[in-house]
Every structure is written in structure tokens, then in C-alpha cells.
Amino acid sequence: MSTTAARQIASGKLLLDEPLEGVVRITIANERRRGALDQEMLDALAEELGQLDARCLIVRGTGSVFSAGYDIGDLDGSDLAEAAERLVAHPFHAAMEALERYPYPVIAQLNGHAIGGGLELALTCDMRVAAAGIKLAMPPGKLGLIYSHTGLRKFLDVCGPAITAELFFTARNFDAERALRVGLINHLVAAEELESFTLDLARDVVACAPLSLRGNKRIIRTLRAHRWHLPAEVEKELVALRESCFASADFHEGIRAFAEKRTPEWRGH
Structure with a gap:
């Protein structure tokens, strides 16, 4: 069905093709790492998005996971705070902004589980179509991570404070049916229908006037941004709060426990 052959970027961990005229599709092809996004992928994503001009963009994963978020598996214990901030606070933020x-x-074509930063990636998209059987979760609490205020704002926008609180305060998995009910996804379809349904949705998008698409998207995004406008000093305080977690004992313990597949022993600082 694709009108172009897939082009590889980020050492083949991202693929770009054009499945329909006017539609570009980005595939996260890092299945070995559960769709995790490393710095090379994030940098390539930010750069590529600045050059594309298709009237509809689809982001999808491969295998059983859409994306497990930023890749914390390779963070080095000797400079964990610096390495974590370098990955989480900068390349990831730049890619989401782009x-x-x-x-x-x-x-977002959610072929599989959307976890952590992978779920933020999905919420950064305008619409989400999910395959039945997937799970969505935000596990920062299990890692000793304070999430960015810009990321949390997306959850508040999409599903409101009560659902955002449950996601972040319990780290529980939401099944796809509940995600549909609370507004995290727009459509839930059988796995074998996911690609055709998503392409039909994209086909409807590109049938609309480009001027209308661009204008309406700009207005929606602008209204959302100004609703959450923060004074500069407040934003600086929230950024500092978030960055403080990278040097904390709990964050170091959370990362070690994740790597060792054990329950963390929290110290509270």
C-alpha cells in the first residue's frame, strides 16, 4: 500500500515512508529495546520533523510495544544524574516540542503498550488509535522520577486531573478499554484492523483543506498553551524541582532496581 519505500534514520531505529499521498509515517523500529527512544533517535526525530510538510503524520511502533519511553537501560551509574538529565530533560523534550x-x-497508531515517555509521545499527537489488548502506564513513581511540568500538562489537558493523578500516583497499568473511557485514546480497534483504520482516518484528514488543517491546529495548540501559561519565575521553580530528582538517592535506587528487576528500597530523598 505504501507509495514510497521506507527510509531508515537513526541507524535504522526509525523508518519513514509514505503510505498514502500526503501522509508520512514514522515507525519506531527499536523492537529489541521495546521501542525505547535513545538520544540518537530523539535527535533524529527532532531534526526530521522540522523538515517534513505532509498534511498528516502517523507515528507507530513495532511488535508488542509502541514505545517504552526514553531509554534508561544504558544510563551509567557513575554519572547517573548528569546522564539522566542529558537524556530526559533535553533530547526528549526537544523531540516532543518538535x-x-x-x-x-x-x-499515534498504538500497536502495543505505551509506557512512560512513550505514553507522553502518544499524547503529544493530536489523535490516538489503539489496538485491543494494549496497556498504558506512567511509571515515574517506580523510578523516583519527578516528571516535567510540560509533560504533565498534556495529561491534564487530555484526561483531566483525577485520571492524571491516578496514572502518576499509582503507576498502575490502564487497559485499552479504560483508556478509551477516560479519553486517553480516540479509537479502539482489533489489532488486525489497526493499520487500515488508521489509514482511513489519515485519508479523511488529507481530504480536508490544508489551510483549515494548519489554522485549526494552530488555534487549538495556542489555546491549550495559554491556558497553562506560567509566570517565568514559577516555571523556573518547576524546572528546578524536576531536575532535583536526578541527583537524589531515590532516583539512583529506582534506576538500579529497574535494571535488577527488583522492588526499590526508597529513602525519601
């Missing part, structure tokens, strides 16, 4: 600035509608 995706949010994309001038035309973006559809």
Missing part, C-alpha cells in the same frame, strides 16, 4: 509544533494533524 512533534507538538508539527503544523498538520498527527495520529
Whole structure:
């Protein structure tokens, strides 16, 4: 069905093709790492998004996971705070900003589980179509991580404070049916229908006037941004709060426990 052959970027961990005229599709092809996003992928994503001009963009994963978020598996214990901040606070944020600035509608095709930063990636898209049986979760609490205020704002926008609180305060998995009920996803379809349903949705998007697509998206994004406008000193305080976790004992313990597949022993600082 694709009108172009897939182009590899980020050492083949991201693929770009054009499944329909006017539609570009980005595939996260890092199945070995459960769709995790490393710095090379994030940098390539930010750069590529700035050059695309398709009237609809689809972001999808491969295998059983859409994306497990940023890749914390390779963080080195000797400079954990610096390495974590370098990955989480900068390349990831830049890639999400580039995706949010994309001038035309973006559809997340959730082939599998969307976890942590992978779920934020999905929420940064304008619409989400999910395959039955997937799970969505935000596990920062299990890692001793304070999440970014820009990321949390997306959850508050999409599903409100009560659901955001449950996601972040319990780290529980939400099944796809509940995700649909609370507004985390737009459509839930059988796995074998996911690609055709997503392409039909994209086909409807590109049938609309480009001027309307760009204009309406800009207005929606602008209204959302100004609703959450923060004074500069407050934003600086929230950024500092978030960055403080990278040097904490709990964050170091959370990362070690994740790598060792054990329950963390929290110290509270």
C-alpha cells in the first residue's frame, strides 16, 4: 500500500515512508529495546520533523510495544544524574516540542503498550488509535522520577486531573478499554484492523483543506498553551524541582532496581 519505500534514520531505529499521498509515517523500529527512544533517535526525530510538510503524520511502533519511553537501560551509574538529565530533560523534550509544533494533524497508531515517555509521545499527537489488548502506564513513581511540568500538562489537558493523578500516583497499568473511557485514546480497534483504520482516518484528514488543517491546529495548540501559561519565575521553580530528582538517592535506587528487576528500597530523598 505504501507509495514510497521506507527510509531508515537513526541507524535504522526509525523508518519513514509514505503510505498514502500526503501522509508520512514514522515507525519506531527499536523492537529489541521495546521501542525505547535513545538520544540518537530523539535527535533524529527532532531534526526530521522540522523538515517534513505532509498534511498528516502517523507515528507507530513495532511488535508488542509502541514505545517504552526514553531509554534508561544504558544510563551509567557513575554519572547517573548528569546522564539522566542529558537524556530526559533535553533530547526528549526537544523531540516532543518538535512533534507538538508539527503544523498538520498527527495520529499515534498504538500497536502495543505505551509506557512512560512513550505514553507522553502518544499524547503529544493530536489523535490516538489503539489496538485491543494494549496497556498504558506512567511509571515515574517506580523510578523516583519527578516528571516535567510540560509533560504533565498534556495529561491534564487530555484526561483531566483525577485520571492524571491516578496514572502518576499509582503507576498502575490502564487497559485499552479504560483508556478509551477516560479519553486517553480516540479509537479502539482489533489489532488486525489497526493499520487500515488508521489509514482511513489519515485519508479523511488529507481530504480536508490544508489551510483549515494548519489554522485549526494552530488555534487549538495556542489555546491549550495559554491556558497553562506560567509566570517565568514559577516555571523556573518547576524546572528546578524536576531536575532535583536526578541527583537524589531515590532516583539512583529506582534506576538500579529497574535494571535488577527488583522492588526499590526508597529513602525519601
